[in-house]
Structure formats: structure tokens, C-alpha cells
Amino acid sequence: MKKNIYKLHRTLSLIIALPVLLWAISGFMHPLMTNIRPQVATQVLPARTIDSAHIQTTLTAALQKHHIDSISSFRLVHIDTTWFYQVQAPGKTEPLYFSTINGKILTAGDWLYAQYLARQFLEGPAITDSAAALPPARAEAGSTAHDCCDAATSCVLNNVKGAKVHDASMLTAFDPEYKEVNRLLPVYKVSFERMDGIRIYVETTSDRFAFAMDNRRAVFDRVFRYLHTWDWLNLLGKAKHFVLACIAAIAFITSILGLYIFFTTKSNGSNGNSLVKARRYHRYTAVIASLFTLMWTLSGSYYAFSKLQTDTRDRYFVTGHLAATDVSIPFGMLAQAIKAPVNNVSMVHLQDGNYWQVYTKNGIQYVAAATGALLPHGDAQYAQYLATQFSSNPAAAITDTSYVTQFNDEYNFADKRLPVWKVGYNSRHHERYYVETSTGRLSVRVDDLEVPQGYSFALFHKHHFMDWGGKALRDFSTMFWVLMQVIMVVVGLTLYVVWKLRTRKGRKVGTASAAHG
Structure with a gap:
């Protein structure tokens, strides 16, 4: 039996040797990639108080004025010191x-605002609160002395400080550079004329930094995609994840077999025998590395199998329907209701x-449009309302609601959005919905x-850990x-080559002896 296990271990090792080498290299x-991220001034812009x-x-x-009778959502944004209503029209x-x-x-x-945001992230905010508070020009009938739209356009297109914008385009789908792990769509890709070819991805509807890439990071990223996540198998669709899961599972099984061989057999002295010497090196490097081999292959296989399920989170969001007459x-x-400076305003629908x-600087508050009354714990109530819409569970079934301001092992960096509310239920294996109240999304x-x-x-x-x-x-x-x-695989392959050469040499000697016999 041990002999059969040894043969199986050797066969499986040959199958997974190259994949494990690719994954290991x-x-x-990967740690190097995380330390050579493109340098940006900030990933979060300070909120401006609205005067x-x-x-x-x-x-x-x-x-x-523009014959629009309803909208989905709105908020206020500024380009330099000029303010605009940012309005999402239905569809x-x-x-x-x-x-x-x-x-x-x-x-x-939107094209202009994306470039303005990208420059703020790359080079830092261009204005201070005092500059933003400068009195605006008055809009007088027939006056052409000041046009706020021309001023905003000139601010973006004729900027004389910093790098020039090479190109700005909207992405509505993920691509090899802006991958699905970035979550946010649609975004704008804004490229700057710099030696490093930096590209800043921004979400204009939330003033959010999404991603940054430069030429140096792109080389590492391309190598990683081909060697680690095997993008060259994307033509298989979801079957790619099945292939990766199976290979990782085989590597896990191979490690288990290797550990069995190590603990049930003894290593003999080499006495100058190169084959025995190679086998001893492999035994000890493998047993030292095996714990982490098991960790990586098990978690990798588990992760790949989980990717076979369709990620449907982007299908869950609320779409408002606001009459133009209701949004002054x-x-x-x-x-008067919130007793704090206002940084932005939107409108949402709750049950009533x-x-x-x-x-505000202290968070989001909710004021009833009909009465002007402040809604106690409004953001938590809106989070519960969203979770109820997404889960189809009754509001009474909610067991806990908590505010999440940083990533953890359950809600991690790959989920991207912060801050969010966690709304929990006792049903369906204690399901939890993490919702973003600022966008109404799951x-x-x-x-x-x-x-x-x-x-x-x-x-x-x-x-x-x-x-x-x-x-x-x-x-x-x-x-x-x-x-x-890497050392474990290289030593193992060396052992195989030495064994193969010795076996072949032995056969030749045996054949020659028979010929002269």
C-alpha cells in the first residue's frame, strides 16, 4: 500500500508542480505589488459646507426650465467655487x-466633473473652505459678464497646475485593468500625461476614489493575472474557477500524501548517493513548507469553488421617483431641524x-419632507428599510443593526464600500445585509x-493571522x-529527474548486459 501511495504522490506532484510554481512565484x-501602489495625494475628499x-x-x-418633470435622485457638487445640482434622470x-x-x-x-475629481485625488484639494465660501456672482437677466458653466469648464480644461489630462472615458463594464474586484460601476477612467502614465478611476455620483494604476504597477498586475488568477483561462467562463479549484484540491491531497509518507517511512543516509540525497532534501523542505501548502491550497480551492456562484449584489438597489415640484x-x-452646517442634501423614500x-460632519440625518420633523436614528432606520426591500423579510424580523466603519474578516476590503450598516436576521442561516445608505445599494x-x-x-x-x-x-x-x-517544488523536480536518469541508465546497462550475455 505504501508503495502505491508513493507512486500516487509522485504522479500527482508532477501534475501540480507547474501550477504550484506559477502560484508561488x-x-x-503580491506583497511587492501592494507596496508599489501609485502615489495619490488622497483617497477621500473633505466635505464642503454649502452656503x-x-x-x-x-x-x-x-x-x-429644461422641461424635466421627474428624477431618480439628486445632490449638490462643486467644481472649484461653482456649485451644481447633480441630477440622475430615470434610465x-x-x-x-x-x-x-x-x-x-x-x-x-459628468465628463468634466470626473476630471476635476481625479485631479483632486491625484494632487490634493485645490480650494479651502474659505475659498469655497466666497460670495457667488449674481445671476442677472441678460448678463454675460459671468457664466458659471463657462467658469467650471475653464477650470477643468484650462488648468495650468499639475499634469494635463490625456483622456477621460466612462466605463460601464469591468475590463482586464479595472477588474470585478473593484465593484464600483459606472466609473470614469482619467489618464494623465505623466511619465508613469497614471490612471485614476472615480465614481462621480459619490465623489469616490475607485482605483489607481500606473505603468509600473500595470506590469506587475499583468504578470499576476496570468500566473496567479490565470486570466488566459477566461475563455472558459465559470469553468475556469472549477479548473482552478480542482488543481488546488489536487495540490492539497498531494501534500497530505507527502506528510503520510514522511511520518510512516524513515530516511536513510545518503552515503554519496545523489538520489537518496535529493530525496532527503525534498523530505525536509516539504515537511517544513507543508503547513502553508495546506493552508494556501485549501483556502484557494474553497475560494475558487465559491466563485462558481453568481454574484448578484449589484442587482439590489433602490431607484427613486421624485417629482420636479417636490425637490426645492x-x-x-x-x-433649523438638524442644527448643524449642511454638507449635502438628497431625498429618499421611507415607509411613510x-x-x-x-x-453633516457628524453623519447623515433625515428630515420629513412633509412636516420638517427630524427622524430619530434616521440612518439606521433607512438601513433597515433598505435591508427589508432587498431581503423581502418583514421589518419585525430584524435582530440587530450596527454601523460598520472599517473592514474586517467578514466584511473585507473586496467589498469596497464604507461606511455601511449591517442588518441581521435569524432566518436563512442568520443572513446579514450590508447596505450603503448614501447610495441605496446592497x-x-x-x-x-x-x-x-x-x-x-x-x-x-x-x-x-x-x-x-x-x-x-x-x-x-x-x-x-x-x-x-518554490524550494519544495524545485527539489522535488530535481529528485524526479535524478530518479528518471538513473532508471534510464539502469535500463541501458541491463540491455547491454543482456546483449553480451
């Missing part, structure tokens, strides 16, 4: 931009009607059956044990 690169003096035309008036991908001074529409507004922002009433969704749904996969990948595959030592120690640990995998 690219895995060694109602900048609001000289109501949103209702601006919409009626449209790109939002529209209307001047808060005169209601004029900003031509190519009552700044005076809102200031529409509410102003008011953003970030992710998890339950007790899915948690082991997430934990195994975070702890065993990405070495987060080393978080106690900080990123530098975790990266060193990852690279050291990946290097051990």
Missing part, C-alpha cells in the same frame, strides 16, 4: 449638472413618505454558511513561506 510578487447664498435657483426651477447612466446660480445645464458635465431644498427648515437626506449579503470561506481566504490565503505584527511582518511571512513552496 506570483504569490511572492445657501450659492443657491440662487431652486432645483425645481432648473428642472422646469440614464450619466447624471446631468444644473447651475445653482441660473439653472443652466453644464455641457458634458428648504435650507432654512433643514438648518419622502425624507430629506441631510449630510454592498454584500452573507450568512453562516458563507463565513468560513471568507475567513479561510483572509486568514490562510492572505496571511491575516499575522495582522498582529503589522503589514511589514505579514508581507515578510508571506514571501518567506512562498519561497519555501
